[in-house]
Amino acid sequence: MLTNSRLVHQAHDHGRCINAALSRAEALCTENQARLTPTRESVLRLLWQSHQPLGAYQLQDQLSKQSGKNIAPPTIYRAIEFLLQLGLIHRIASLNAYIGCPFPGSDHSNLFMICSDCGSAAEVSHNSINDLLQSASDKANFTLQGQSLELFGLCPNCAGPKIQLDSQQSQDPSHE
Amino acid sequence: MLTNSRLVHQAHDHGRCINAALSRAEALCTENQARLTPTRESVLRLLWQSHQPLGAYQLQDQLSKQSGKNIAPPTIYRAIEFLLQLGLIHRIASLNAYIGCPFPGSDHSNLFMICSDCGSAAEVSHNSINDLLQSASDKANFTLQGQSLELFGLCPNCAGPKIQLDSQQSQDPSHE
DNA sequence: TCGCGAATTGTTATATTATAACGTAACATG
């Protein structure tokens, strides 16, 4: 089973997430003779700023701010499409939003656990789930080609036993 | 396991699908002291015209034609929301489309098998999938509350052994 | 290094999906 669920919900050095993602992206681009242009890299970086999926227009806002010039939607959507094709990011259909893939290149099922409270999304790839979906498809004579699996609920942080509610040190939702 | 996958992909008396859906709808409405108004019933009926999900604006077009007067989007979305809340229909996020639920009232997982070719969508509820998703959630300390599970691929009809490809009678994609 | 074709980005306009806000009509109930 592949998952980044622990990482997503715990304090961690998020800079390493970003760096790792960028390294993987460079490698994958080289491998596929594709170019990780500045725009594409910026979008990927923005999607890795947090473990929460971002919408295209959020990306547009942020990229416009960063660059100082107005970036039009097509630019964003082109970068998104490029990153999607390489498997570097995923689209979360129920949210119309996009998120970095923690294990691009590996064949996996992209199942997401999306927190309705904080909006974080952890990705899980679970062989037995894949197998079961495959066998359910087989039974129905359905030729499985792709999937979109999204679970909604509360992440450990948001559901957790609200500890230290009375202490001065309340839960620290900060990232990292 | 609950599923309508056989029905969806085979010739059948579709009028019975529609009638059954409407009966269930009436029952559920009575049970919930809700009103199946003409607009709501029309939308439900339209969603049961085929086993292919329809978008809100397709519903709008068809309802406008049927009624002779222009129906505005909010009317459609209100009917959709009503039917969604009662569990009479589902939203398929990846398609921005809606489809009638073949087994409303029963607790189920709404997993869809969507044909990329003909657009039909069969619903499957599979206990072992639910259980597995639940246990995966548990492992990740994720409090599961809802889900959106969509499989893409080819339905039996569209994947099937392309018979008569060379004869004059090409494949007939008609419904029923 | 020049120039050419391909890939990328810029720009404008518009399609598609969904909702806000507010007024009007129908209903159900005492």
Add this chain to the structure above:
DNA sequence: CATGTTACGTTATAATATAACAATTCGCGA
């Protein structure tokens, strides 16, 4: 039949996504 509630009509607009075409940049062979 008066009243509160529920549903619908209407207008405008938000949010998401793409089409079409021009301009630019890049890689690479001549």
